[in-house]
Amino acid sequence: MTELVAAPGTTLTRTELEQRLPAHRRELTGYCYRMLGSSHDAEDAVQETMVRAWRSIDGFAGRSSLRSWLFRIATNVCLDALKGRRSRALPMDLNAEASPPVESSLGTPEPAETWVGPISDGAVLPASSDPAEVAVARESVRLAFVAALQHLPPRQRAVLVLRDVLRWRADEVAELLDSTVASANSALQRARATVAARQLDAPGPVDPPGEGQKALLERYVSAFERYDMDELVALLREDATQSMPPFRLWISGAQDIAAWMLGPGSGCRGSKLVQVQANGRPALAQYRPDPDGDHVPWGIHVLDLSGGKVVRITSFIDPTLFPRFGLADRL
Secondary structure (H helix, E strand, O other), X not given: OOOOXXXXXXXXXXXXXXXXXXXXXXXXXXXXXXXXXXXXXXXXXXXXXXXXXXXXXXXXXXXXXXXXXXXXXHHXXXXXXXXXXXXXXXXXXXXXXXXXXXXXXXXXXXXXXXXXXXXXXXXHOOOOOOHHHHHHHHHHOOHXXXXXXXXXXXXXXXXXXXXXXXXXXXXXXXXXXXOOHHHHHHHHHHHHHHHHHHOOOOOOOOOXXXXXHHHHHHHHHHHHHHOOHHHHHHHEEEEEEEEOOOOOOEEEOXXXXXXXXXXXXXXXXXXXXXEEEXXXXXXXXXXXXXXXXXXXXXXXXXEEEEOOEEEEEEXXXXXXXXXXXXXXXXX
């Protein structure tokens, strides 16, 4: 994004600030989402950033770009929000072993603040024509990466996102965090090591968007809506996994996923799926049938595709997510 730099000593009016803020909202939302692991928290943090900026505009004297000034405010908002809060996670982070595909594995739902949540691509990915820039942005919001970030101390988290995702220079990060370049570089190395260790179970190279991915998704939607588990299993890699926040269980293996769908998950029979994009990945919004004959929101399934197969399904069972993806409240 082009930096908007005022001349030293220049002040902005509140009207001018309000006109410029929308151009920064998407990038700030992506930053706050990576920091906080929740689309709801990210939206709240961006709104608080905008409010703080509006209130303190008299203190902006053009010594830095408007973008840098907003990121300083957003970083402080996120650091404040993270104080005393436990890290968000995915089910694989909480349970080392996969669950058998039986109803007793379901357990009770955990509070929403336990989990890393999904976010719509439209809220965070840059409106760029540069394929390389878009590819980097997609990888930096994938669920496994965002979950790994949550294991970092908050300031290390900020350093890693600013340096490796947003490509800030070390001196810029040091200035934003009121630190030294040496300290910022040390934090970056520690953060990189931690995140790399947390992602050792990566499902393999991700299939790029294209006709192959489109065809796979169409077959997946067709098999799911017909509830043809033989066809669905054929689309899954043998070691595919499925998790279902807000529940702790996760299932490993294509056959166990099908067993779950035909057993405890059989209430999904007759569902309709709508394709969306979440966390830089293809995703499906599931509407389950209700007694009135309509279909009502049930969950958002984020899919990882590799080698022409579905290798990971993260199913967020949360109808309140649907408005965040611009989806209807019933079909």
